[in-house]
Amino acid sequence: MRLRQFYFLLFVLLLSACAVNETARVDAIDGEKEKEILESDSGFLAASLKIIDTKTTKAGDLLRIQATLKNASRQTISFQYKVKWLDQDGFAVALGGRPWTPAVITPQEQLNVQAVAPNASVTSFTIQVQD
Amino acid sequence: MGNMKWLVAVSASLLLSACASDPKVSYGDATAVETVTTDFGSTDLQVIASALVDDLLAFPPVQEMTAGERPVVVVDRIVNKTTEHIDTESVTDTITTKLLKSGKFRFVDMKAVEALKKQMNFQLGSGLVDPAKAASFGKQTGAELMLYGNLASIVKRANDTKDVYYKFTLKLINLESGLLEWQGEKEIRKSGEKSFFSF
Numbered sequence: 147m148r149l150r151q152f153y154f155l156l157f158v159l160l161l162s163a164c165a166v167n168e169t170a171r172v173d174a175i176d177g178e179k180e181k182e183i184l185e186s187d188s189g190f191l192a193a194s195l196k197i198i199d200t201k202t203t204k205a206g207d208l209l210r211i212q213a214t215l216k217n218a219s220r221q222t223i224s225f226q227y228k229v230k231w232l233d234q235d236g237f238a239v240a241l242g243g244r245p246w247t248p249a250v251i252t253p254q255e256q257l258n259v260q261a262v263a264p265n266a267s268v269t270s271f272t273i274q275v276q277d
Numbered sequence: 278m279g280n281m282k283w284l285v286a287v288s289a290s291l292l293l294s295a296c297a298s299d300p301k302v303s304y305g306d307a308t309a310v311e312t313v314t315t316d317f318g319s320t321d322l323q324v325i326a327s328a329l330v331d332d333l334l335a336f337p338p339v340q341e342m343t344a345g346e347r348p349v350v351v352v353d354r355i356v357n358k359t360t361e362h363i364d365t366e367s368v369t370d371t372i373t374t375k376l377l378k379s380g381k382f383r384f385v386d387m388k389a390v391e392a393l394k395k396q397m398n399f400q401l402g403s404g405l406v407d408p409a410k411a412a413s414f415g416k417q418t419g420a421e422l423m424l425y426g427n428l429a430s431i432v433k434r435a436n437d438t439k440d441v442y443y444k445f446t447l448k449l450i451n452l453e454s455g456l457l458e459w460q461g462e463k464e465i466r467k468s469g470e471k472s473f474f475s476f
Contacts, residue, residue: 260331
């Protein structure tokens, strides 16, 4: 029994030794009817960050977006976000064109993430967040 | 008891080797947040370029200006007013790339003028190029707008804490009228504390 506990402990230690940052993803799709999807494999960020509003408009023929993120937790969250642009076929546009941007939200505070699409082929976007 | 010691030794070596297989050379995400020091870094460059390009493209008068045509822009230098050695041309290169790829602007490259002259002289003076297919002098397009600006910083230190504030200002001026068509600023604040183990 002791040996089993030891092996279990060893397994947990091995798993945590190489743990990587988890990533949550917030999708917002432009179109006739906007919809927001929260995809997450990060327990903490998914539970703490909520999209409370998204807005899209056009800057000329370029898609301009705003996503309002709220820290629904009781602690300050330091995270990074990145906007990923997609064309109408779902292909990523201007890969690597935007950096991971550091951000901090205090409890119950809101953060407006704004961006303008890199060119006119963009029809939708994804906001990725990671801790 | 002997077996247990052996097991502990194997387990310890397994734990130690769990992450030891990392190669000495590895590739990383070029857009990842870089916080090695408080000095101007890749994240600052990328964040500044993205923010200013967004601001410029979203400015209504610029949208009107670029609605029916692609104005020609020349990029002047960015004055580095900080105490750091910063390659400001790299920032303007990133901004130029983004604006060019937006399809809203065209650029003339003053750094290529000498090479262009050399090529034109070759085409027109060497006798090797068919005159009917050679590029002729006097047909280049002049810039209508000029991008220029400056990067300033305020650095403060107290005990083991260092606070750096950067302000990047970019301006777009109409060369003919002298009117400032747009101006954008991006501020960045970074703080760092000396680690207990650092030298």
